[in-house]
């Protein structure tokens with residue numbers, strides 16, 4: 001909220017931003033601008049191409065990109081799960097500005113709902129389990145948010161941090177929830193086997209269709225995890241659509257205003273508490289959904305799957321990419337999830353490299369890899385002003 | 396107590412009290428920031444609220460907009476006690492304000508800032524937004540119309556897509572007024588809108604405040620340190636000192652009131668107000 005402040009004794013600021021104002025060219029990234037400038041059919045064709053490519057990714061077996069040591073479909077599923085989680089957390093952290101350090105708690109509730117009601121205590125159908133998981137997680141989000149969203153900033157971080165751990169410890173200490181030994185036989189999504197899709201095989205620079213290596217469409221098994229990736233990718237597209245709709249509405253504006261200056265927002269008619277709770281519920285919804293998908297892919301969960309570290313990684317994904325920008329957080333999730341999988345050979349070095357990368361990022365790109373266009377534009381203006389100030393100081 | 400429901404705006408005759416402070420006191424620890432203050436803002440008038448630094452002017456705004464609950468006394472808007480209404484509910488009722496220290500949504504565009512104000516009366520919920528319901532589309536359209544119209548009124552239409560934090564200081568002050576006006580208030584409260592302005596800008600602001608009342612039909616409550624401005628534009632003036640109201644009346648009378656002269660003697664409030672920018676709201 002201090003950002004917006006201009007004190008009267010820095011009067012020249014007006015003249016300066018006036019001079020630079022009309023020439024602003026940094027409203028969007030160069031790439032995004034070029035894409036928006038394209039004619040409609042071309043744009044849709046491009047988007048279609050990217051979508052097809054994303055679905056085909058596990059089949060292409062692209063050298064270097066594909067992971068040599070692990071099933072690439074499985075890696076892609078992990079990456080997609082992180083992307084989904086990051087999109088959910090972005091609503092809470094990026095849009096509404098609420099530091100939630102216990103997001104793994106929602107992920108766990110989603111996963112445990114599917115596992116407990118699908119295997120351990122009941123054998124409900126998968127089609128029933130997923131909506132049930134989402135509903136229960138959303139409710140838990142509201143129950144957590146209702147008392148805690150009245151406190152601000154640091155307190156919220158501490159309370160949510162505790163929440164994440166409490167969920168894990170509850171699971172660990174409750175026989176009914178499988179305790180330490182966890183839950184096996186979590187139901188998988190029902191399969192419908194229609195046809196087989198062959199993968200590619202690369203011989204040098206040429207690709208040949210490898211009829212020995214195929215993925216059964218749509219068989220949700222143990223070995224080949226590509227179908228789970230397709231499922232999650234589809235969910236991501238749906239969530240992206242919903243995210244965009246909310247963003248471009250009274251609700252998205254309300255979230256942003258609350259993040260910028262909660263008191264001012266409230267005094268301009270935004271019911272900030274309700275909106276924060278809503279952001280929390282939306283975040284929980286998506287977190288629970290990804291947890292449920294995770295459990296039904298894994299087939300087995302135990303409390304170890306929901307360590308605090310995971311929460312930290314989720315926040316890292318959002319912050320690394322650029323909180324508040326959905327494309328940024330997608331990139332952040334890909335970086336956080338994919339790189340460690342790709343370089344599994346260097347297992348012991350993973351966390352060290354990750355820490356170093358975060359350190360560098362915090363220093364050189366504190367706004368994230370792809371910050372929201374706003375932050376970027378504002379920063380560009382700041383830099384211009386600084387340059388200008390230096391100029392006048394020397395003159 | 397009148398039995399009118401909360402949602403419908405009670406009717407007031409022209410010149411009747413739109414907002415009344417009735418013996419309002421508020422205590423911060425040992426400090427009585429407001430001490431039995433009573434005054435009315437009459438429908439359709441421009442009321443100036445003046446007083447030396449720390450007199451309790453901004454605190455009055457905070458009590459009127461629900462930021463603070465008075466320790467004793469009552470605030471009534473159009474005859475209805477504000478009671479423990481939430482801040483956003485008071486805004487919807489028809490009181491809008493600006494801030495002594497500019498408090499815009501810096502990383503949102505100027506237009507979006509004003510849209511947030513226009514959203515005050517909107518009801519779009521998650522489902523509406525997700526399926527782009529007729530209500531959502533109508534409210535988006537109306538909101539944008541309102542916002543652009545208000546921005547035009549304040550001469551900000553060409554800055555619509557600029558980030559609020561990148562606007563000039565004067566534009567930011569006007570954007571705050573635009574945002575408040577977009578909530579469609581009946582009473583507009585301006586907290587030192589001329590702070591940091593040069594004489595030419597002050598003259599423009601005076602003109603603007605008059606147009607807000609004459610063209611838009613809003614009642615205006617104005618906190619201002621610049622005597623020329625506040626005496627020139629106000630129909631009536633109320634004076635606070637140490638949390639007490641020491642005078643109220645037409646500008647000429649207030650200016651010659653011995654108590655007011657004593658309060659201001661040697662304080663040079665004109666200058667002081669421009670550099671003292673502390674305080675929360």
Ligand SMILES: Nc1ncnc2c1ncn2[C@@H]1O[C@H](COP(=O)(O)OP(=O)(O)OP(=O)(O)O)[C@@H](O)[C@H]1O
Pocket residue numbers: 423426428446447448449450451452453454455495668671674675
């Ligand atoms: N939240 C608070 N807690 C404690 N004291 C407060 C609080 N808000 C205001 N005060 C005190 O109440 C008194 C009146 O403050 P207020 O901001 O209303 O003055 P003002 O008339 O607006 O002055 P200025 O012209 O400097 O803006 C001051 O002494 C101030 O320090």
Ligand SMILES: [Mg+2]
Pocket residue numbers: 452453454495674
């Ligand atoms: Mg003040």
